[in-house]
Amino acid sequence: MNAKVIVAIVVVVIGVILGVSNFIESNVEYSDFATAQRTNKKMQVKGEWVKDQESQFDAEKGQFIFYMKDDSNTVVRVVLDGAKPNNFELATSVVAKGKFEGDVFHAEMVLTKCPSKYEGDSEAVKQSL
Amino acid sequence: MIGGIVIKIAFFSALAAAYLYYRVHRTQSNRWLLVARNGYHLATLSLMTSAAIMLYLILTHQFQYTYVWNYSSTDLPLPLLISTFYAGQEGSFMLWALYTAVIGVFLMQYSSRKDYEPEVMSVYSLIVSFLLLMLIVKNPFEYIWNSFPNDLIASGPIPSGVTNSVVLDAARGIWARFPVEGKGLNPLLQNYWMVIHPQVLFSGFSAMAVPYALAVAGLMKRDYHSWIRVATPWSVFGAMVLGTGIILGGYWAYETLGWGGFWGWDPVENSSLVPWLICVASIHTTLTQRKSGAFVKTNFVLSLLTFIAVLYSTFLTRSGILGDTSVHSFVDPGMWVYWLLLGCIALFSAIGFGLLFVRMREMPKVPVEHSIVSREFALFLGAFALSFVALFVVIGTSSPIITTILKNKASAVEISYYIQTNLPLGIAITFLSGLGQLLWWKHSKTTSLLKSLAIPTVLGLATTFVVLLLGSEEFLILLFTFCSAFSLFANLQVGYGVYMGNPKFVGGSVAHVGIAIMCLGFVTSERYDEKKTVALEKNKPVEALGYTMTYVGYHPYEGEKYAFSVEVEHAGKKRIVAPTMYYSEFTKGVMRHPDLINYLTKDFYVAPLSLEEPTGTEQKFEILKGDKVEAGSLQVTFMDFDFSNMQKGAMVEGKDFSIGVDLEVQDGKKKIPLRVLMKNTPQGPEYPPVPYVAADKSSYEFTLVRLLPDRDDKSKSKVEISVKLPDNAAFPKKAETLVIEASIKPYINLVWVGTVTLVVGFFLTIIRRVEEARLKGSPPSSE
Secondary structure (H helix, E strand, C coil): CHHHHHHHHHHHHHHHHHHHHHHHHEECEEHHHHHHHHHCEEEEEEEEEECCCCEEECCCCCEEEEEEEECCCCCEEEEEECCCCCCCCCCEECEEEEEEEEEEEEEEEEEEEECCCHHHHHHHHHHHH | HHHHHHHHHHHHHHHHHHHHHHHHHHCCCHHHHHHHHHHHHHHHHHCCCCHHHHHHHHHHHCCCHHHHHHHCCCCHHHHHHHHHCCCHHHHHHHHHHHHHHHHHHHHHHHHHEEEEEHHHHHHHHHHHHHHHHHHHHCCCCEEEHHHHHHHEEEEECCCCCCCCCCECCCCEEEEEEEECCCCCCHHHHHCCHHHHHHHHHHHHHHHHHHHHHHHEEEHHHCCCCCCHHHHHHHHHHHHHHHHHHHHHHHHHHHHCCCCCCCCCCCCCHHHHHHHHHHHHHHHHHHHHHHHCEEEEEEEHHHHHHHHHHHHHHHHHHHCCCCCCHCCCCCCCCCCCCCCCCHHHHHHHHHHHHHHHHHHHHHCCCCCCCCCCCCHHHHHHHHHHHHHHHHHHHHHHHCCHHHHHHCCCCCCEEEEHHHHHHHHHHHHHHHHHHHHHHHHHHHCCCCCCCHHHHHHHHHHHHHHHHHHHCCCCCCCHHHHHHHHHHHHHHHHHHHHHHHHHHHHHHHHHHHHHHHHHHHHHHHHHHCCCCCEEEEEEEEECCCCCCCEEEEEEEEEEEECCCEEEEEEEEEEEEEEEEECEEECCCCCCEEECCCCEEEECCEEEEEEEEEEEEEECCCCEEECCCCCEEEEEEEEEEEEEEECCCCCCCHHHHCCCCCEEEEEEEEEEEEEEEEEEEEEEEEEEECCCCCEEECCCCEEEEEEEEEEEEECCCCCHHHEEEECCCCEEECCCEECCCCEEEEEEEECCHHHHHHHHHHHHHHHHHHHHHHHHHHCCCCCCCCC
16 A cells, blocks of 8 residues: 555545534534523524514614524524514514523524515515506 | 427427437437537527527516516616526526527537537537426426416406406406516615626536536547547636636625625535536646546546536525525425436436446556655645535535435534635645645756745745734634645746746646635635624714724615715725615515725725614603602602502402502693503503603603602602603704624735636636647647
8 A cells, every 4th residue: 555545545534524523513403492591502493583572673782682482482582693684574484593691592693484485476466466 | 488489499409419419429420410510509599599588578578477577677777687587597597508508509619620529519418408408397488377377367358457468268268467567686686796697607507517528428439538638628617707706706795795704605605616616626637637647537527526516506506405594595496396406417427427437447547656745646635625625515515405314304504614624625725736836847847846845935934924913823724824825925936937938838827826815815804804893873983993983874875775874984094885774675674785995905894784763862760759850841740659540459469450650740830740650461560651742842751660669658759750852952862873793804805816816827727728729639738
């Protein structure tokens, strides 16, 4: 076996280890608030915005604060770094990615899921007649 | 209707051309060659016709077509209206197919001169026909009443008020209505980038089919070497165009979409990066084969993979499989497209790799040069590292699929995954791109390697030292900085030497200089950026990150959009940035676009977050029983509590009750009683605001904040109230406040300068390789 083959094998092994470990580490699991709070890990929680509770933008900190109910009906105060996400009012569900800090879920990102295009389109086509 | 038929004609003639070209190849007789050519030309012509029809439908606002209705509207300016051609899935497939077909016309002429036409064009026509099949499955010319039969089709007599209607079946009295206005173009896409970027990107995507077709042709002809010479100019062309498209997209994201950076590792971005990486890797390994004849199989594999990667990328971003896991919303195009895309990947992989497998045994085995310190080995490692980057990006982007299979729950990887896996590879790539060039140069000159290493190493260390002073302590980042700088100076040195010898050969060095400069730009702008959220009250200067910002107000533009002007003072100079925000009916949300000041050494980047409306000044008072406070022009006295509305025991039993607080307001000479209260409801206490209009017509609002009764000494009981003062000059309200995120991107210009340099390098290389391919039969030139 020559030196080059050994170099190549070492590089491949290091590469595979690097890839696999990072892949596992950086995959953020989908979960609910209870699990996220118990494990204190970064998680993604799907749920919906509780519209009748307070929601506001804190101008000093640049954070958007709202209440979110996850699929197992736990309501939690969510603090998002940034402005109110686009389509927030329309969203049928939202996904918050972040970590618990005490009783508050500190989200670094909130994705909004909008009604499927074609459900909306039937309405839109009637409007544009 | 007619458009759909023309597409079908295009599809069948492309398929026929593929078959006839194959027959020419099998029989080695030119009997069918002319027919095959005409078939291909007919396919291209038909596709061009259908594209022209589509454009005509868009320009004349024919909203009876679903596609036109879905993406355009009558209020769009002409360039944007044209760009709605490729705003949706069907249209962008059509653009891709169109560019692929047109490139094929040039490829036909080119390959016929190289004696490659039947093989290349049979493969290439098959590719074109599959792209056309996509357009048959997902017809861009569908009538809107076929998309929404329940909403639009009716029977019986047409009511007199209906203007836009068409009779579908006169005998049975069936007719349909159609819209008078389209849904319009997503505002995110409404800028000049939309006119340029997709065009360039799809040209690049289309060009990636050529190396694949040439590789398969080489396998068909049992020609394992000279196909490379034929393919290289196309690979370099594809890499140049796709690379330009990718970076244009990055600049779009940075400058207009407000992603905060030029690269977000988004699936859409990644899926164009992967084919580019593989293509660049193949350009490097073919260099070795040209010289020593080694890497025959590697070159086939990489050239085949370039196109397979394009197909896989398309599958990822177009099949709807990534669904919920990205900021981009991926429209689910339906099962047909999903399976057709998968089928395409399977078919073209099977053709390419199947043939490769069959031919493998008869391929020449050329031993690779043994020395570890050789240009060949450096090239090999470099290409290897590039392929690994591509692989990691593919795995990361496919994460939702992988996790669905493994855990039955889709989840995406975070950006940190891409950085942590690619940083070590980036270090290797930049280092090798310097070393490899020096090794090559060493061969042609008599300079010793060590001597040639000296200058780049010293200058690289100097650069790293400067970066160290800037404050980085991350070892890998410093190493990456060193390797990038090393590569920059090594390639400048080599480039200068080459230029002195033969200026035509300088393309490689120039491209590497470009990459090295880009890498340095990545480090400075992404690792040394500073960010801060700032609230800017109107006309009040605020200092942040060394800049003094003053929000001076907003003004409308283009109708209902608003630009927010912020004066930025830095180093004695004043400039205005105007980020924009507006409500979009299309997305039903607020659209935000950043603005930036481009200094030579940095960008000052302002992303708007929100505008806080002015609120009247509110004052809070704690008042002792019988005491008087001054609120605006009024004097307020706390008289007494009123417990009359509180039945005995109600508090204990949790029933509704209320507690009043009697105030006396002295307004000028009049004394007016006013009652604020707390209502207890099952949901908790409520404090309803009580409006009061003063004698001077200014309006106040009183709200009870809390009760502070003293049980022992009733005279020490207090209440807290809040008074909203009227909005007038006497009581200036807090002005409207613009909230922004300000950031500094140091030396981001390096990224753009590097990009331009890279493209120039590619361009010089194409000129050289085209010239070389023209001199058919001449001995391999020295590299």
